[in-house]
Amino acid sequence: MKHIAAPADTGEEIGEGLLIRRIKNGTVIDHIDAGEALNVVKILGIAGTTLESLSIATNVPSKNKGKKDIVKISNRELLKEEVDRIALISPNATINIIRNFKVCEKEGVEVPTMIVGSVRCPNPGCITRTNEPIKSRFAVLPGGKGLRCLYCDSVISKDITSYII
Amino acid sequence: MRHTSHPAHAPEGLYTHHIISIGDFDRSAIDRLLDHAVQIGKNKYDKNALDGKILAVLFFEPSTRTRMSFESAMARLGGSSISVSSVEACSMAKGETLADTVRVVSGYADAIVIRHPKEGAARLAAEFATVPVINAGDGAGQHPSQTLLDLYTIRQSMKIDGIDVALVGDLRYGRTAHSLASALSLYGVRLHTVSPPGLELPPGLVNNLTEQGMEIVVHETLEEVVNDLDVLYVTRVQRERFPDPASYFNVASSYRITPELLARAKKHLIVLHPLPRVDEIDPRLDATPHAKYFEQSKNGVPVRMAMLLDVMK
Numbered sequence: 011m012k013h014i015a016a017p018a019d020t021g022e023e024i025g026e027g028l029l030i031r032r033i034k035n036g037t038v039i040d041h042i043d044a045g046e047a048l049n050v051v052k053i054l055g056i057a058g059t060t061l062e063s064l065s066i067a068t069n070v071p072s073k074n075k076g077k078k079d080i081v082k083i084s085n086r087e088l089l090k091e092e093v094d095r096i097a098l099i100s101p102n103a104t105i106n107i108i109r110n111f112k113v114c115e116k117e118g119v120e121v122p123t124m125i126v127g128s129v130r131c132p133n134p135g136c137i138t139r140t141n142e143p144i145k146s147r148f149a150v151l152p153g154g155k156g157l158r159c160l161y162c163d164s165v166i167s168k169d170i171t172s173y174i175i
Numbered sequence: 176m177r178h179t180s181h182p183a184h185a186p187e188g189l190y191t192h193h194i195i196s197i198g199d200f201d202r203s204a205i206d207r208l209l210d211h212a213v214q215i216g217k218n219k220y221d222k223n224a225l226d227g228k229i230l231a232v233l234f235f236e237p238s239t240r241t242r243m244s245f246e247s248a249m250a251r252l253g254g255s256s257i258s259v260s261s262v263e264a265c266s267m268a269k270g271e272t273l274a275d276t277v278r279v280v281s282g283y284a285d286a287i288v289i290r291h292p293k294e295g296a297a298r299l300a301a302e303f304a305t306v307p308v309i310n311a312g313d314g315a316g317q318h319p320s321q322t323l324l325d326l327y328t329i330r331q332s333m334k335i336d337g338i339d340v341a342l343v344g345d346l347r348y349g350r351t352a353h354s355l356a357s358a359l360s361l362y363g364v365r366l367h368t369v370s371p372p373g374l375e376l377p378p379g380l381v382n383n384l385t386e387q388g389m390e391i392v393v394h395e396t397l398e399e400v401v402n403d404l405d406v407l408y409v410t411r412v413q414r415e416r417f418p419d420p421a422s423y424f425n426v427a428s429s430y431r432i433t434p435e436l437l438a439r440a441k442k443h444l445i446v447l448h449p450l451p452r453v454d455e456i457d458p459r460l461d462a463t464p465h466a467k468y469f470e471q472s473k474n475g476v477p478v479r480m481a482m483l484l485d486v487m488k
Contacts (some may be wrong), residue, residue, distance in 0.1 A: 134297050143272060144302070160295075161294065162294035162295040162316055
């Protein structure tokens, strides 16, 4: 992750109301590319019935980007693997760690040079799609233009989200 | 440059050289290996260079030429071979993983040659083996030893730099075409492709090649390009890619290489084919100076001898 200065408020005010309340402890994922919040939630492994305390805002106004998404999750700090996966679909997102209502850490995500075990190869004939004791490995193409499987050379250049495990 | 890996379960500090993909080579490494093969082809080699060494031949797909030429290459260098000829004949039939198989076989041999139906299988084998691994074909992926002998055969007739090469046939699933196209991009070759609809070169590969500066010209018929070519590389169009026999015969006949088709071709044009051929090349072509496919097949031995020496010496 790359460090970003200036901790910020964690409540999102839209117009006169507060769209998403502040959380006491947990993580706020801000500046998610508009429309990608549900995919971020998927990356966090949250689907169907859940006990997690979660807030999602989609397509809310953003000074810099016009629109953005926000995800807040209580009592959880993200693993590096989760942050790397978020970087793949939203490279401008920021991760805010909240402790006792305060932003203790605020960092941007960084697209890694290699993705291990997080993405399924689209090639059904790839050795990684078998029961071999290996994790998928993808090189991130220059400029983040896609991913290349290091086993079979298949390239994912669009709709990366649908291949995230 | 060869692919070098630290085996997943080898002691720290032990590194092994493998030949997995033609993409792992730069041009100077290819030329060096082919120069060595030329010397071997002139009978200038140590007949006992690999005396006492054992090659494990793990073929999980059918093969005649590749398998036999590796075994012949090993024998000519004074070594011996042990083999598995199918999934049914080994513990993989009991559910053993390829990773475990190559770890076990590493204890029996000094190098492994592997052919496997899954793409990336050789790369996986290299990660788990503690001896050198040579890829002898993985699914529709890579077949570096075939590519090296293809280049060797072209070099016997002409300089590779700047020539016009056509790839004909099934270019989508044909691993020999993929590997050769990648290697030719290192030599400033102008590439022509002629293939049935749906069996064109994969777009990802075309993008890679054009980004490397390769000029690729797509043709609908052989007739429109054949007289401009230096090398005509023919691959088999497989019947199973077509919905019915009539469609297959219709397409196959339009890609058939005949003496009449080559009537006005360049005199030095050579016709290559990784073999086996079915209907792609008229047998009447065999007697013409254009036909180099049997020579090409024979060249598998000196080239694979050079490869074995490269990883085991």
